Amino acid sequence: MRRMLLIGMIGVFALTACQSETNESQPAKENASKNTTITEKEKPAKDESAEEQDKADQEPEEDQTEQNDGEKSDSSPSDDKNGEKEKPSQQPSDDSTAMVVEEPTSTEVVVNKQRKLPDGYTPPNLTVPEVPFYFDEFHEKKQMREVAARALEELFKGADQAGIDLVAASGYRSYDRQDAIFASNVQQHGEEHARQFSAVPGHSEHQTGLAMDVTVAKLSFQLSQDLGDMKEGEWLAENAHNYGFVIRYPEGKSDITGYEYEPWHLRYVGKDVATKVYNQNATLEEYYNLVP
Numbered sequence: 001m002r003r004m005l006l007i008g009m010i011g012v013f014a015l016t017a018c019q020s021e022t023n024e025s026q027p028a029k030e031n032a033s034k035n036t037t038i039t040e041k042e043k044p045a046k047d048e049s050a051e052e053q054d055k056a057d058q059e060p061e062e063d064q065t066e067q068n069d070g071e072k073s074d075s076s077p078s079d080d081k082n083g084e085k086e087k088p089s090q091q092p093s094d095d096s097t098a099m100v101v102e103e104p105t106s107t108e109v110v111v112n113k114q115r116k117l118p119d120g121y122t123p124p125n126l127t128v129p130e131v132p133f134y135f136d137e138f139h140e141k142k143q144m145r146e147v148a149a150r151a152l153e154e155l156f157k158g159a160d161q162a163g164i165d166l167v168a169a170s171g172y173r174s175y176d177r178q179d180a181i182f183a184s185n186v187q188q189h190g191e192e193h194a195r196q197f198s199a200v201p202g203h204s205e206h207q208t209g210l211a212m213d214v215t216v217a218k219l220s221f222q223l224s225q226d227l228g229d230m231k232e233g234e235w236l237a238e239n240a241h242n243y244g245f246v247i248r249y250p251e252g253k254s255d256i257t258g259y260e261y262e263p264w265h266l267r268y269v270g271k272d273v274a275t276k277v278y279n280q281n282a283t284l285e286e287y288y289n290l291v292p
């Protein structure tokens with residue numbers, strides 16, 4: 001008994017001694033910050049991305065800047081909640097007034113809150129672009145139509161040459177997945193909120209296979225409006241058109257596009273249209289004279 005106590009005390013003493021030794025050699029503050037840094041660095045990359053993915057899937061709707069087309073809420077958390085979907089609000093009441101686009105396969109197709117894709121539309125030639133994603137495993141959202149995927153690869157090459165490190169986050173989204181996302185958003189935040197920040201099924205540009213959301217490691221792979229003020233976002237805004245992409249939801253144009261500013265959402269339209277849209281500082285709605 002006594003011996004154990006003694007050993008215990010020695011143990012405590014030794015522990016304390018070590019600590020004080022450390023404290024003496026380095027100021028406490030420096031220690032603290034160093035520890036934090038080390039901890040963060042030591043986190044295995046895989047855990048980090050998984051964590052981010054979870055975050056992304058859960059947080060979307062909480063923060064305006066990350067909700068939008070509901071991309072971030074597309075994972076299991078949302079899907080799980082969808083299990084309880086019985087709400088009638090899934091089919092928006094005014095969706096019947098929306099017009100169905102005539103040429104859904106056109107790379108110039110305009111899909112928005114007033115214009116929807118035909119029921120059951122699936123884009124042709126979906127493929128996974130060879131660009132870095134923030135997660136490794138295959139997922140539907142890694143895909144884009146081939147023409148857009150090849151263009152995105154060129155954009156990433158150009159960015160890389162300019163010292164810009166982009167990461168792809170979310171591309172194609174099927175009707176069913178959009179449906180699940182929207183239903184989940186309605187359930188969590190009510191239909192009004194859901195409509196503002198996530199697309200009604202059939203109305204998401206992601207369903208065309210021509211859009212990709214991109215982000216950066218510095219933002220922990222989140223979709224944030226902060227991207228617009230970072231060199232990566234600025235590079236995108238100034239150069240995306242050279243590769244056939246437009247920043248689909250520019251700042252200050254939400255009255256026209258129906259969505260808040262999304263510096264991360266790239267939409268492929270081809271170099272010709274993208275360059276004209278860029279030069280006119282326009283949205284697709286303005287360019288095609290489709291302003292609601």
Ligand SMILES: [Zn+2]
Pocket residue numbers: 068069071206211212213264265266
């Ligand atoms: Zn998007």
